[in-house]
Amino acid sequence: MKPTLMRPVGLPLSASTPVVTPLMPSVVYASETPDALDAQYEGRVKGYTYAREGHPNADVLAQRIDALEGCTGGIVTGSGMAAVTAALLGLCKSGDHVVGGDQLYGRSLRMMKDDLPRLGIATTLADPTDVAAFAAAFRPETKLALVEVVSNPTLRIADLAGIAELCKAKGVLLVVDNTFTTPVAVKPFEWGADVVIHSVTKLLAGHSDVTLGWVAANTPELTKQLYDFIVTTGMTPSPFDCWLAERGMMSFGLRFAHAQQTARKLADHLAGQKGVKRVLYPTRDDHPDRARAQSVLRGVGGNMLSFELDGGREQANAFAAAAKGIAFAPTLGDVGTTLSHPASSSHRALGAEGRAKLGITEGFFRVSVGLEETEALMATFDDGLRAAGAVK
Known part of the structure; x- marks a missing residue:
């Protein structure tokens, strides 16, 4: 009897298509030849290799959130804080300075106060409702500003227009956490944000049964920086969580x-x-x-x-x-x-x-x-x- 190789044979052919996105938990994807794999890594063809570098369920979910935010190239991460971390550590280096809103989410505040300084990135917290106070916190080495449109938990409203204008004038990247507000209320890219973040765990997924984040940038260069950091540090989202979140987004x-x-x-x-x-x-x-x-x-x-x-x-x-x-x-x-x-x-x-x-x-x-x-x-x-x- 000829032995059977343990290799996937692909999905059965069908003249119809599934109404619900299939759950695809495969960790690895097979290519036909080394040349075919080269073509994928060089971007000449679209394909998957290893789930840490991307998988179908994450891409489907990312595209749904992209559509809400009016952008392309969003990346799903394993949590909302993973998205925050990707923006802060993926785009900054030792010697840079970051200005943050003084009423950020608690763990974002902890990262600003404890973790970034430990890694050589200086930080200052300022009131995002007062653009003059925010401007006073800037330094020549300021690389990035992080704000939430509506603060947690006192629900103060950031001067988004003023801060965006300030960041543009100073050449500082503006990162906006849009978790509280969602794209129903505001689309930060339309206001001049360079990077937008979501904790998908919250309103977008909406059922307290997934832990996911999402981050997107307004240029291919920033997107690549974010993607490389996310893949290298293993901020991989679960296919099952992505599948559940997509279901949640339908409602x-x-x-x-x-x-x-x-x-x-x-x-x-x-x-x-x-x-x-x-x-x-x-x-x-x-x-x-x-x-x-x-x-x-x-x-x-x-x-x-x-x-x-x-x-x-x-x-x-x-x-x-x-x-x-x-x-x-x-x-x-x-x-x-x-x-x-x-x-x-x-x-x-x-x-x-x-x-x-x-x-x-x-x-x-x-x-x-x-x-x-x-x-x-x-x-x-x-x-x-x-x-x-x-x-x-």
């Missing part, structure tokens, strides 16, 4: 619209409740950056809001425990509403003094609104407020 627009509508109503509801010191939502008249929210976000408020209780940690504990059915978890963008307490999670490393400078108290919560019925969600928050108010 992204519907999910965003429903969650935003509920978030607006919940913000207004909370603002009128006893025991609530303040509410932050971009389209409310009392938001400190409302005018900028109208111009930058085009009136899109999004699904995120923050509020501050009267009181401290004891009231916060009581609220979280009584708001039954609301997941107390440091994440956002899920189909269910999640409640985050920055002082004990994302911004704990700043210490009490550092948090106080940003207005983050022990009674401060960030809310990622999901797909629940609005009235039921309001009732649950009322339960939490009653419990917090009962604490003496």
Whole structure:
């Protein structure tokens, strides 16, 4: 009996095509000859070699996000922080200087304060809502600026136009993390960004069952720098996660619209409740950056809001425990509403003094609104407020 070689024979031929993207977990891909492999590596033909260097499910997902952001060449990474790291370390070297917004995501702040300086890259944090303060942080060796359009967790709106103009004038790369806002609210490349980042884990995938990031640049040269760093450092996304995220993106627009509508109503509801010191939502008249929210976000408020209780940690504990059915978890963008307490999670490393400078108290919560019925969600928050108010 002739032995059978253990080699893939390819997909069966079919006159029809699958409606759903096939899941393709293969780690390696076979080429016919060394010449054929050369043609792939030299870019004369498109093909896959080793999954760390790219695979079909990642490319399909990247193209879907590219279409939302109005760009090409986006790269999917193993996490949102992998995308941030690729931008910072893939585009900077020892001796460079980076300016970052002072209210970045907690791990982005840690990278700015601890990791980049350890590698010889100096950093400065500045207020992105004040372009003059941001400009004052620049140095002759400044290579890159990193901002979030809407800050985490106080929902301040960056002066995106002013910062983009500043970076262009100074020859500084502008990197924008668009995770909170999503392309529904703003497309940073249209404002002059050089690099855009997403934590796909959040709103784009939307189901808290994948961990992925995405990064794209506005020139082939920057794209190659990012790609080479991502491949070399092994920031490989899982094909299965990419497949799940693509599925999640099919409902992204519907999910965003429903969650935003509920978030607006919940913000207004909370603002009128006893025991609530303040509410932050971009389209409310009392938001400190409302005018900028109208111009930058085009009136899109999004699904995120923050509020501050009267009181401290004891009231916060009581609220979280009584708001039954609301997941107390440091994440956002899920189909269910999640409640985050920055002082004990994302911004704990700043210490009490550092948090106080940003207005983050022990009674401060960030809310990622999901797909629940609005009235039921309001009732649950009322339960939490009653419990917090009962604490003496």
